[in-house]
Amino acid sequence: MSQNVTSAMPKPEHPRPQLVRRKWMNLNGPWGFEIDAGDSGLERGLTTRELNSRIVVPFAPESALSGIEHVDFMEAVWYRRTVTIPSGWAGQTVLLHFGAVDHDATVWVNGVEVARHRGGFTPFTADLGGVAEPGTDAVIVVRARDSRHEMQARGKQATWYNNTHCQYTRTTGIWQTVWMEAVPEVHIKRLRMTPNLADSSITLEVPVSQNRSGHVVAAVLTDNSGMRIEASATADLDLTPSLRLEIPAGSLRPWSIEDPFLYDLEVSVRNASGTVVDEVSSYAAVRSIALDGKVVRLNGKPVFQRLVLDQGYWPDSLMTSPDEAALIKDIELSMAAGFNGARLHQKVFEERFLYHADRLGYLVWGEFGDWGVSGGGTIGHNQQPTASFVAQWLEVLKRDYNHPSIIGWCPLNETHQVLHDRLTVLDDVTEAMFQATKLADPTRPVIDASGYAHRIRDTDIYDSHSYEQDPDRFRIEQQGLAEGKPYINRKGDGEEYSVPYAGQPYFVSEFGGIWWNEVEARQAVDGSDVASSWGYGQRVRSEEEFYARFDGLCSVLLENPDMFGYCYTQLTDVFQEKNGIFTFDRSNKFDLARIRASQIRPAAIETQE
Incomplete structure (x- = not known):
């Protein structure tokens, strides 16, 4: 077990770019740490004594950058740090x-329990x-607590x-930034911004901690030309309180891929x-x-979404990015x-990732990390998500509602449950998460569950996952969309997972996964043992074969007008x-130029028109 703990502060940036105060303090860096294999630490007094090790927060103890790198199961872990709160915050x-x-987290400060929270994202x-x-x-x-035995x-x-x-x-324990800030008794809570392109406005909801008589909330929107909206x-x-910021038509710059323009916003409370x-x-x-029919429009224009599955893992830091860069x-x-x-896959990404997506004009689908709820913890049939999923997902929606880069929501992924005559726990939770999403955010489309078990008949988006590796067979598989009979994931014996397709916008939200590793391919040619790895279907035998397969698979979908x-x-x-x-x-x-050339097609194809 490594104990190389640095004193330098990792990830010093403000973790919440959409609500920044001047008085804040980053608490990343060295903390006391102890593994509690039997989850008996409370009985053994770990709330009151120094811990036996050191860790670098916010990196999980399984990661190399944490200084711990313990990859076995840990029923519970403990952290301890003494912080002097600035006197300037008086x-x-x-x-x-x-x-x-x-x-599942419990927090004590000066011996007093101050918080409990369930959910790792x-x-x-x-x-x-x-x-x-x-x-x-x-x-x-x-x-x-992070038990391997619970759903x-x-x-x-x-x-x-x-x-x-x-x-x-x-990933166990703390894996994103820990920080403090000073707030007055009456203070602003998380903002909620709803843009309205049709009338060039933004509705700004400003929840406050207390509704004191005579207090006023105010907002100022500015751009780099000197425009000022109050x-x-x-x-x-x-x-x-709700405010409406009306932008003059001549000053409006809609956010888009080509011009991801962000207005500066200052919000205040006056007594x-x-x-x-x-x-x-x-x-x-x-x-x-x-x-619009089978088309998803951004600012009134069809934009073909060339998405990549991003799982947000790094070799030395796992789910936590090693740094801002x-x-x-x-x-x-x-x-x-x-x-x-x-598609931000099976993980709720750090807020700063979404900030950079906002400023770079990068489209993203937000998703919940729902895997881990079937019998024995493996992915399979009869999955049993719990009510906790709904609560955690609502926290995601509240946190990320304001990001313009997010253009859709995916509460669940690859749920497996054959349709039969009785409703299941999965049906209940799928319905709850879908309806909760629609209520929390009526401005974005929602997929009830990506791939496999579509259970909501009026889901906004319908999709499938297909890892067919032969472009010709892939084309045949996908050609039924034109007649309203798209490819739908089914159980191997033909049993249905999903309610019928009803003409919604449709896309293949997982495909490709082409298995290629140059070193392993060379070893195979030399007749030596191939290193253990995994990918979808038959691995390609050369880089040229990869390009041909990638181009062929992308062509099937790019050339499909539906x-x-x-x-x-x-x-x-x-x-x-x-x-x-x-x-x-x-x-x-x-060669990225060749990868790019397989995707960047004529405008008629790019815009579905």
Whole structure:
């Protein structure tokens, strides 16, 4: 077990770019740490004593960058750190934020329990008012439980010891930034922005901690030309004051792939005497999404979505990006290869990734990491997601609603349940997650479940997953869409998973996955043992064969006028899965010009018109 813990602060950037205050403190870096194999730490007094090891937060203990690199199962882990709260925050309340802790977290500060949270992908906050004040020390203790024996949303984390097929090294405990900020008694909570391209406006909802009489919320929208739009609302009239920012038609710059323009946004709260008591910085964009027959329109125009499956893993840091540059690099690599977006797969990505997608004009589908809920924890039939999934997914929607780059939601992925005469737990949770998504965000399309078990008859989007490797057979498989009979995932014996297709916009949201590793191919030619790896179908025998297969598979979907997009598997190799456009360390595997040329087609095909 490694103990190389650095004192340098990793990931120092503000973790929440859409709600930034000046008074905040990043708590990443060395923390006390201890593995609690039997989950008996509470009885053994781990809340009150120093821990036996050190870890670098926010990297999971399974990762190399954490300094621990313990990859066996851990029922529970503990963290401890003493922080001196700045005296300059006097008179304000201290909030302690966790970007993500996998999976069930309990937090104590100065011996007082201040938070409990379930779910490994979403943030939570502890209010330290009355527990730790500015100018004093806060002893922070965190216990994270992550049992292999319970039904929980894990995404691609393996529920058996070894990495196998498309299951990878686990993530336990803290894996996103921990930080503090100072807020006044009346303060702004998470903003909610709804753009309206038709009338050049943004509706801004500003929830506040208290609706004090005489308080006013105000917002100022600016751009780089000096345009200044102001709006205000009385904060004591409604629980969530709502403002409308109207942009003059001549000043409107819709957010798009070609011009991902972001307006600067400042929001404040003033008391009855006009004094500013809280202010935050943010940004906003205006764009529209609409469904028109089988077409998905962005700002009224069809855009063929050339998506890539992005699982967001790195060799030395697992689900946590090693640094800010890594987030940017993945988007830039994808765009260089000819993709214009990504399906963020089986993981809720860090907020800063979405910020960079916003500013770079990169389309993304948000997804929940729902795998890990079938019998024994493996992926199979009779999956049993729980009510906790709905709660966690609503936290995702609340966190990410404002990002213009997100153009659709995917609550569930590859659920398996044969249709029969009785409703199941899976049916209930699928319905709940779909309806919750529509209520929380009526502005974006929703796939009830990507691939396999479509259970909602009026799902906004219908899709399938196909890893057919022969382009000719793939074309035959997909040609029924023109007659309203698209390819639908079925059980091997022909039993149905899904309700019938009803004419919705349709795409193949997983295809390709072409298995290629140059070193292994050379070993096979030399007659030596081929290193163990995994991919879909028969691996190609040469790089030229890869180009031919990639071009042929993409052509089937690009040339289908009824297809609104596709998602190719995948951006990078991940551990043993060797089907990426790039290697796991983001090195080039292919000539990107040729990959790009297979995807960038004439405008008539690109726009489905």
